[in-house]
Amino acid sequence: MFSPAPHKGNLVARLHGSGARKPILLLAHLDVVPALREDWSVDPFKLTEKDGYFYARGSSDDKYMASAFVTNLIRYKQEGYKPDRDIIVALETDEEILDANALGIQWLIKNHRDLIDAEFALNEGGGVGLENGKATRVSVQTTEKVSVSFALEVRDRGGHSSVPRKDNAIYRLAEGLVRLSNFSFPLHLNDTTRAYFDHVAQLEGGQTATDIRAMVADKPDTDAVARLSQSAGYNAQLRTTCVATMLSGGHAVNALPQTAGAKVNCRIMPGEPVEEVKATLERVLADDKIAVTQIDKGVISQPSALNEEILGSIEKLSAEFWPGAVVVPIMSAGATDGSYLRNAGIPTYGHSGMANDVSDLRAHGRDERVPVNSFYRGEEYLYRLVKMLSGGTS
Numbered sequence: 001m002f003s004p005a006p007h008k009g010n011l012v013a014r015l016h017g018s019g020a021r022k023p024i025l026l027l028a029h030l031d032v033v034p035a036l037r038e039d040w041s042v043d044p045f046k047l048t049e050k051d052g053y054f055y056a057r058g059s060s061d062d063k064y065m066a067s068a069f070v071t072n073l074i075r076y077k078q079e080g081y082k083p084d085r086d087i088i089v090a091l092e093t094d095e096e097i098l099d100a101n102a103l104g105i106q107w108l109i110k111n112h113r114d115l116i117d118a119e120f121a122l123n124e125g126g127g128v129g130l131e132n133g134k135a136t137r138v139s140v141q142t143t144e145k146v147s148v149s150f151a152l153e154v155r156d157r158g159g160h161s162s163v164p165r166k167d168n169a170i171y172r173l174a175e176g177l178v179r180l181s182n183f184s185f186p187l188h189l190n191d192t193t194r195a196y197f198d199h200v201a202q203l204e205g206g207q208t209a210t211d212i213r214a215m216v217a218d219k220p221d222t223d224a225v226a227r228l229s230q231s232a233g234y235n236a237q238l239r240t241t242c243v244a245t246m247l248s249g250g251h252a253v254n255a256l257p258q259t260a261g262a263k264v265n266c267r268i269m270p271g272e273p274v275e276e277v278k279a280t281l282e283r284v285l286a287d288d289k290i291a292v293t294q295i296d297k298g299v300i301s302q303p304s305a306l307n308e309e310i311l312g313s314i315e316k317l318s319a320e321f322w323p324g325a326v327v328v329p330i331m332s333a334g335a336t337d338g339s340y341l342r343n344a345g346i347p348t349y350g351h352s353g354m355a356n357d358v359s360d361l362r363a364h365g366r367d368e369r370v371p372v373n374s375f376y377r378g379e380e381y382l383y384r385l386v387k388m389l390s391g392g393t394s
């Protein structure tokens, strides 16, 4: 089974099936975002079990899926399970840098398509939401926002700080950023987010449900949209967002700054042209001394359609694992390598089976953790789900 092919830090393993159908690809990434040791209450680079959680950088994003897929593949092999299609596990690198150097998923697609070619893929991007300990939603990610970053820069001739001028690179940049912080992109819904909010309205009840209905109406109610936008999670589903993430400027404490720069990361609704977002940024910054340069390329992809076999299996199994929870199609506000696979013609679903409190999502943040029981339950769920989708015999 394991012909683990190490390729530029990517690993691929395959359990051979009868070949009656095209394979399933199980994709997880091994790389993580950096963590500042001094910010954490435990060592981020050592797996620590504490208070019912596994703490570690990457514990939720995305080592859980990598370990679950590998464990399950070994378990199928030990059982002598014969699926009706090959089951491929691909562990890839560089997801967290959006595969900027094309050594991760893009490298696999380009050089070893044969190793990972599949009818569809399961990937990160959709988990199980717990509220007060009870599972309320089981997410299936079918599309994602497009991440594009911009550099903002103000240049000035500088001078001695003992003779300051009103015109100052740092102040100009700061004022532009304040204008950006007060700006919201217009409301933009798509089929996935409409379906998502339909489900949310059923779950939430009360003012939120009323607001959602007023928001999805033909003429969206602006007060309702404003109230919903106060939730960062909902806001990210409602529109394109652009936020300042890095700042630099000046070269000496006693010199007027010759440069001031910021990085702004935008998460663009699928279908919105990047040039339009850039033009909006320039309009909102409202200062032609603030130069705006796009510094990376967004990966734009079409949503993956949910077919009956996949959705039906997820609904059936979810009802058993998390009774009462609703299966909801979602758009990720974050980006994953699902976009590259979708563009390569492999429909991709972000679906992890990992249950976590909706207010305790720490991926990329400090003290990243996953509940220990969710970890093992999710692994069991994926074991069953992949078995259902590969209808073989033991």
Ligand SMILES: [Zn+2]
Binding pocket: 029, 061, 062, 095, 124, 336
């Ligand atoms: Zn990830």
